[in-house]
Amino acid sequence: MSMPSETIETHTLSVLVDNESGVLARVVGLFSGRGYNIESLTVAEVDTRSRLSRITLVTSGTPMIIEQIKAQLGRLVPVHTVRDLTVEGPMVSRELALIKVAGTGERRVESLRIADIFRARVVDSTNDSFVFEIVGKTGKVEAFIKLMEPLGLVDISRTGVAAIARGSEGL
Amino acid sequence: MSAETMPGAKMVLKALSEQGVDVIFGYPGGAVLPIYDELFQQNQIRHVLVRHEQAAVHAAEGYARSTGKVGCVLVTSGPGSTNAVTGLTDALMDSIPVVCLTGQVATHLIGNDAFQEADTTGITRPCTKHNYLVKRLDDLSRVIHEAFYVARSGRPGPVVVDLPKDILLGKGTYVPMNRVGKHRTYQPQMKGDLKAIETAVAHMAAARRPLFYVGGGVINSGPAACQLLTQFVRTTGFPLTSTLMGLGAYPGSDPQSLGMVGMHGTYEANLAMHDCDVMICIGARFDDRVTGRLDAFSPGSTKIHVDIDPSSINKNVAVDVPIIGDVAHVLEDMMKVWKATQARPEKAAMESWWKQIATWRKRDCLAYKTTDKIIKPQFAIQRLYEATRDRETYITTEVGQHQMWAAQFYTFEHPNRWMTSGGLGTMGYGYPAAMGVQMAHPEALVVDIAGEASFMMNMQEIATCVQYKLPVKAFILNNEYMGMVRQWQELLHGGRYSESHSTALPDFVKLADSFGAHGIMVDDPAKLDEAIAEMIAIDKPVLMDVRVDPAENCFPMIPSGRAHNEMLLGPEDAGDDAISDDGRMLV
Numbered sequence: 001m002s003m004p005s006e007t008i009e010t011h012t013l014s015v016l017v018d019n020e021s022g023v024l025a026r027v028v029g030l031f032s033g034r035g036y037n038i039e040s041l042t043v044a045e046v047d048t049r050s051r052l053s054r055i056t057l058v059t060s061g062t063p064m065i066i067e068q069i070k071a072q073l074g075r076l077v078p079v080h081t082v083r084d085l086t087v088e089g090p091m092v093s094r095e096l097a098l099i100k101v102a103g104t105g106e107r108r109v110e111s112l113r114i115a116d117i118f119r120a121r122v123v124d125s126t127n128d129s130f131v132f133e134i135v136g137k138t139g140k141v142e143a144f145i146k147l148m149e150p151l152g153l154v155d156i157s158r159t160g161v162a163a164i165a166r167g168s169e170g171l
Numbered sequence: 172m173s174a175e176t177m178p179g180a181k182m183v184l185k186a187l188s189e190q191g192v193d194v195i196f197g198y199p200g201g202a203v204l205p206i207y208d209e210l211f212q213q214n215q216i217r218h219v220l221v222r223h224e225q226a227a228v229h230a231a232e233g234y235a236r237s238t239g240k241v242g243c244v245l246v247t248s249g250p251g252s253t254n255a256v257t258g259l260t261d262a263l264m265d266s267i268p269v270v271c272l273t274g275q276v277a278t279h280l281i282g283n284d285a286f287q288e289a290d291t292t293g294i295t296r297p298c299t300k301h302n303y304l305v306k307r308l309d310d311l312s313r314v315i316h317e318a319f320y321v322a323r324s325g326r327p328g329p330v331v332v333d334l335p336k337d338i339l340l341g342k343g344t345y346v347p348m349n350r351v352g353k354h355r356t357y358q359p360q361m362k363g364d365l366k367a368i369e370t371a372v373a374h375m376a377a378a379r380r381p382l383f384y385v386g387g388g389v390i391n392s393g394p395a396a397c398q399l400l401t402q403f404v405r406t407t408g409f410p411l412t413s414t415l416m417g418l419g420a421y422p423g424s425d426p427q428s429l430g431m432v433g434m435h436g437t438y439e440a441n442l443a444m445h446d447c448d449v450m451i452c453i454g455a456r457f458d459d460r461v462t463g464r465l466d467a468f469s470p471g472s473t474k475i476h477v478d479i480d481p482s483s484i485n486k487n488v489a490v491d492v493p494i495i496g497d498v499a500h501v502l503e504d505m506m507k508v509w510k511a512t513q514a515r516p517e518k519a520a521m522e523s524w525w526k527q528i529a530t531w532r533k534r535d536c537l538a539y540k541t542t543d544k545i546i547k548p549q550f551a552i553q554r555l556y557e558a559t560r561d562r563e564t565y566i567t568t569e570v571g572q573h574q575m576w577a578a579q580f581y582t583f584e585h586p587n588r589w590m591t592s593g594g595l596g597t598m599g600y601g602y603p604a605a606m607g608v609q610m611a612h613p614e615a616l617v618v619d620i621a622g623e624a625s626f627m628m629n630m631q632e633i634a635t636c637v638q639y640k641l642p643v644k645a646f647i648l649n650n651e652y653m654g655m656v657r658q659w660q661e662l663l664h665g666g667r668y669s670e671s672h673s674t675a676l677p678d679f680v681k682l683a684d685s686f687g688a689h690g691i692m693v694d695d696p697a698k699l700d701e702a703i704a705e706m707i708a709i710d711k712p713v714l715m716d717v718r719v720d721p722a723e724n725c726f727p728m729i730p731s732g733r734a735h736n737e738m739l740l741g742p743e744d745a746g747d748d749a750i751s752d753d754g755r756m757l758v
């Protein structure tokens with residue numbers, strides 16, 4: 001008799017998997033095959049001895065879809081755990097972006113000034129370009145990119161979101 | 172002590188026999204020749220040479236569904252594995268445990284577009300429960316043991332093991348089953364949460380219009396689960412309906428059984444689904460063939476859902492009491508709680524619920540008009556049922572009207588006697604599946620209730636049946652149409668029968684003859700019983716061409732996009748407006 005909610009929510013999931021060949025294809029194939037959204041996905045080995053990788057996924061959907069996504073992920077054989085960081089309490093999430101801006105004169109100075117405000121670092125510089133490195137929440141990264149657009153934005157490379165629960169407990 | 176080394180191909184067979192495999196359905200090719208060579212040199216495992224790899228998988232499915240064991244398939248690389256894909260998808264959709272070994276080009280050739288190379292793990296990733304590519308000989312025996320574990324545990328399904336030829340030829344040390352440790356990640360939950368079970372029982376005890384809705388998960392859980400279900404349902408006195416996949420989990424002739432639910436389910440089952448106040452769903456998955464229009468599905472009921480697969484819960488329908496666990500385990504606990512709490516649903520409420528059901532039953536929704544001029548397909552199945560009900564009979568089907576009529580008119584009293592392609596709806600499933608059943612039950616009567624169009628999708632397997640002396644009976648309800656397609660065209664497309672006529676049919680009697688099987692043709696209702704008796708008596712594969720009324724439609728029917736209380740009961744309901752525009756978009 002329960003009426004499912006239709007509101008779209010964004011959730012950050014942390015999925016611990018065996019680092020074996022094909023595991024990422026399984027996860028990505030699950031999302032494309034079932035029509036779920038992936039807003040961001042990062043993956044890297046986090047435990048070399050047990051060969052475990054952590055996949056951090058940002059996805060969106062109705063509460064019922066989010067539950068489905070977690071259950072479907074949990075059902076993949078190489079998946080150890082699926083944790084919903086959005087539901088499970090406070091988390092820290094960050095992404096890193098490298099942003100190339102080309103320009104001279106006033107625009108160049110302005111980009112440097114804004115980078116300073118955002119605590120973005122200059123990691124490469126030529127006479128007419130900078131590469132900035134910015135770390136922060138997705139919102140901050142996006143705000144910075146927006147401000148760089150009129151100042152000669154050339155290229156963006158983003159890592160996607162890495163996230164972890166706050167506090168002393170491990171996942 | 173150093174263990175004996177052996178070629179990979181030998182390890183494969185050793186692992187299979189340790190896993191209890193007694194028969195493999197397969198087809199050879201270059202990449203798997205080492206395994207065929209090992210097969211030749213042993214006599215523990217039998218090999219059945221099919222005539223198409225799709226049939227090998229369906230045969231393994233039939234074997235698995237009729238025994239509860241894992242079915243085993245062996246095919247070569249490239250076309251062997253791509254041919255198996257339909258069967259694998261079928262097994263995935265119906266949760267059937269199958270291990271399919273596929274050959275692969277040697278590891279150093281992978282990715283080079285080598286002869287008969289296909290990205291088998293890539294192709295089969297979405298159509299298997301899990302798959303493996305064995306790249307190291309040291310992993311080989313463990314992977315095979317693991318494949319069987321994954322295939323049979325939790326919600327069962329097909330598992331592919333892709334075997335490069337160099338791995339099969341290389342020499343290594345076999346790792347026995349008991350030396351492979353517990354699986355690192357895959358540990359399905361068997362016991363249900365006791366709190367949830369107590370809540371469920373409380374809802375059941377307070378129910379005024381309860382209904383059990385059971386599916387293939389009960390059968391997959393095993394004969395003990397079916398027995399527990401039967402006891403529990405009888406203890407509660409509640410009515411029960413079954414999905415297509417669940418037929419036989421509860422005795423079909425029992426007065427508490429309302430028959431099948433869903434698109435071609437009975438009037439009483441569907442109205443009970445719509446009107447019940449507590450629904451106890453056990454091992455079923457709220458499939459769209461069952462629910463009809465979702466927003467009108469059983470609007471007033473509290474829903475309890477028992478399933479071993481957490482992803483089945485709240486997928487299509489939001490449930491109130493989810494219970495994750497194995498059906499047998501959960502039913503055992505439910506029964507205990509029911510007894511301990513001395514649950515007694517209100518008598519007056521139950522009486523009036525059964526009275527309501529009785530009025531629905533009076534509609535006699537499966538009634539059809541018989542004539543003595545032409546064989547009605549429903550009549551043919553009824554006669555088949557009467558002639559075979561008292562022996563050990565296994566029924567498989569193809570896909571179409573005949574499949575629905577088989578579900579409606581053949582009564583299943585026991586689990587594992589009914590194999591049909593439910594989730595995928597694969598024409599061509601039934602005949603090879605029957606072969607697999609017959610391999611597992613050589614003495615039993617195995618009948619494929621077929622449509623003429625479906626039968627032609629895997630009829631090359633007549634040769635397999637003849638070769639292995641499998642006396643499978645193909646009971647072909649020949650209406651000279653893809654009847655189900657014709658029915659939809661009649662109801663949805665103004666009777667424009669586009670490409671649905673079975674033109675240029677073979678003479679099935681001659682066809683049987685040419686393979687060395689036995690053929691029978693019958694078109695007279697008065698001769699039907701005699702023909703069926705002949706079919707049963709002959710200890711050979713039989714093709715029985717039953718010429719049935721080509722115009723007959725399958726009712727009741729809930730058209731796509733309609734609710735359970737909007738059924739079409741017969742041709743008189745099937746007017747032009749029977750199906751809405753929205754419904755037309757659905758399959």
Ligand SMILES: Cc1ncc(C[n+]2csc(CCOP(=O)(O)OP(=O)(O)O)c2C)c(N)n1
Nearest residue numbers: 571572573598622623624625652653654655
């Ligand atoms: C492999 C495959 N192709 C197409 C379909 C679509 N389809 C469903 S039923 C059907 C007609 C089946 O005809 P027949 O076997 O003669 O059975 P009948 O409905 O006449 O009893 C078709 C084409 C299918 N289910 N499977």
Ligand SMILES: [Mg+2]
Nearest residue numbers: 622623652654
């Ligand atoms: Mg037909």
